[in-house]
Amino acid sequence: MLIPDYSPRTIEPKWQRRWSDARAFEAQNTSDKPKFYGLIEFPYPSGEGLHAGHPRPYTALDIIARKRRLQGYNVLFPIGWDAFGLPTENYAIKHHIHPRIVTERNISRFRKQCQSIGFSFDWSREIDTTDPGYYKWTQWIFLQLYKHGLAYKSEMPINYCTSCKVGLANEEVVGGVCERCGGEVVRRIKKQWMLKITAYAQKLLDGLDTVDFLDKIKAQQRNWIGRSEGASVDFQLVDQLTGVQLKLLRVFTTRPDTLFGATYMVVAPEHPLIDNYADKITNIDAVCRYRDAAAHKSDFERTEIAKDKTGVPIEGVAAINPATGNRIPIWASDYVLMGYGTGAIMAVPAHDERDWAFAKRFGLPVVEVVAGGDVQAEAYTDVADGVLVNSGFLNGMRVPDAKRLITDWLNEHDLGEYKTQYKLRDWVFSRQRYWGEPIPIVECPHCGLVPLPEDQLPLLLPEVDNYLPTDNGESPLAAMTDWANTTCPRCGASAKRETDTMPQWAGSSWYFLRYMDPHNDQAFASPEALDYWGMVDWYNGGMEHTTLHLLYSRFWHHFLHDIGVVPHAEPYAKRTSHGMILGGNGEKMSKSRGNVINPDDVIAEFGADTLRMYEMFLGAFDQAIPWSTQGVAGCRRFLDRVWRIQQFVTDSDKIPDKLRADVHGCVKKVTEDAERMKFNTAIASMMTLVNVLYNEGDVTRGTLRILLLLLNPFAPHITEEIWELQGLGAPIYTQRWPEWDPTALEQDEVEIAVQVDGKVRGRITLSVNLGKDEAERTLPEHPTIKGIAAGRPIRKLIYVPGKIVNLVV
């Protein structure tokens, strides 16, 4: 049969139009079919357009979505744009273009690129977080959080460039200086909006037991939440000169059993104790100097264990160890962080590595309270087996018992109690930026913080001329007095709007709910839609989003569930992750490294189907992989071979007997591997099948049908085109996924390897029905086995049916 050339340039736009005209991939909000909601992380529409990394997870879930449709599901596979954010704003500042214009331009480029790859997104549900119709509901959710006491204002440090006089994102601070001007960056305290995610720490932990996330994702979230059990202990502070009792200093410890070994205390340099007792601290100047120096370091720099510990003694104020009654010194050191626990610790140098390093550095006493190590040589941190010494009434007890006893004792004497502590910190929700959702709160001199009434949402971003933050560190909106000055919704007095905006995380914390009912202007989604589509069945994204976006969105969803507006506590039933695509040189793709691959170029040269195949074939889906342009050609070659199969298709709907095992084996492999995201081996098995078909030269219409159905989710355009050319019926997207016949895969005999002491020395063909006992009895007499043993006595024979025979000689 004469066939036309394979021309992706022609057939790909053709099928994209057909699917679009037929609304082939639009999800129905009511259906008799079972539902499947597959979700990818919606992109940030950057100025650079899609790079080769984007299509990897998109193609993966597109394969799942297309396969599910063929398997008879009503599939929701949506797309949108997470379009607020810093890069757009910085671009707007630099080029004096409104960020909305920049955003629109970027979105339209992204949209076009996604369409050219043939993703089966439901374009009728496209959303954009910067659309007032969308961010109205982001603001609405914020108001609910506020009304339930989960949004509050608190003093938090921001990075502040002393030269540009603007607040900076962490990313804009490089090596401790401002990325743009190289100026000095300090931490400045500013009142900021916070969300009380810590109130959900336990729920977020417990919820993990109910969902199907990869273990490494659960592990990272658990560690991030960082639950630890211990005790809070109050230390009496005293004036060192007069001995007069001052306030209590509270610490959290996971090792209350070591209380007798607490020989000093350490507070974070920002600890309020310093200001409270400034008049009593005799070396207050030195302490303040130390505090200023610490303000220049990040938490990350401060807690590095390898570096030398720094610190300054707080003279004039001491603490009383409640167990020993001893007066112990207090130090300020930056290895204690204000953000974790109480910002103060009891130091037990004998049994904590950081305390040990600090004590050695400053000559503080090290007192052993758990026997078993040499605490003058190194900290002894074993908790399981130690026995208490030098610890009064705890002596002779094991660590776990001592923990209980001392905590009970503290409790009885009103000096402390059992305490569960989380590493998780509340979420700083303010940004001193223009391109974000305005926070719908008014600050009234009489009423305080007043939420905007819900009927006034959305609170629109005003038009401003200048997107630069103001030189006192306030948001650009603060300079927009027409907008910022308003009246109090409660008392009508003149009042001021909140001028900080929300972080980009806000819009992405609930977007998957909007897809369920994107055009609803009465609610963020109707209860029916939420009920029908929830939960997301399969959410794939990057590992880099595990601890922030994924946790933030789980938090919001738990909250929405608690106030009764969504039907499930957890948003995502299943979460998987993909590896990054690196540049050809093995480094992260970035403009500055000059190793960015643009999918448009690949499509122009090889076609979208080749791009999709290659992205899925180049390696294990969950691992980072460098791009190889040569590998792309191999995938195109495979599609060419598939195309040319048409030359020798015979007019039979049967699968030839001799090919049944190959064809059904491939159906099984592709069906199962796709579910496990083993796309590379699924493709390999289709390549193997095509090689077999070429070798046999016997391709019936029946065989071709199955090959095309299997390949369709991976390479949808070429398969539809061949299907049509060969007259195989209505388009593939209306067809059914094939099933394999297990009987086709059964074999009577199997050839297995024979090992001697674990090394392969020969092979033998055995019946698959040969039992283990029978084999171990009869095989030593088998001529082949005897030959392999070569006269040596067989001491033992291990037979694993269908796998191996191992002789021990």
Next chain:
RNA sequence: GCCGAAGUGGCGGAAUGGCAGACGCCAGAGACUUAAAAUCUUUUGUCCGUUAGGGCGUGCGGGUUCGAGUCCCGCCUUCGGCACCA
């Protein structure tokens, strides 16, 4: 530093504790062609050997096991995250 991963031919990678290197790329040889491209056939971990065959091989060092790329202990290196990039 802390948390989570990864390390296998020239390259990307495959392998429920059971034949290491499937599939693909690159490279070599051959066929077709006036020629080239494309395509097809074929070789390809490495070392010794004419062959038969054998030695060595999954980051490094130990261990468990009849058997380890896979499990355990200790290292090294690389990647992701570390809360205002998203």
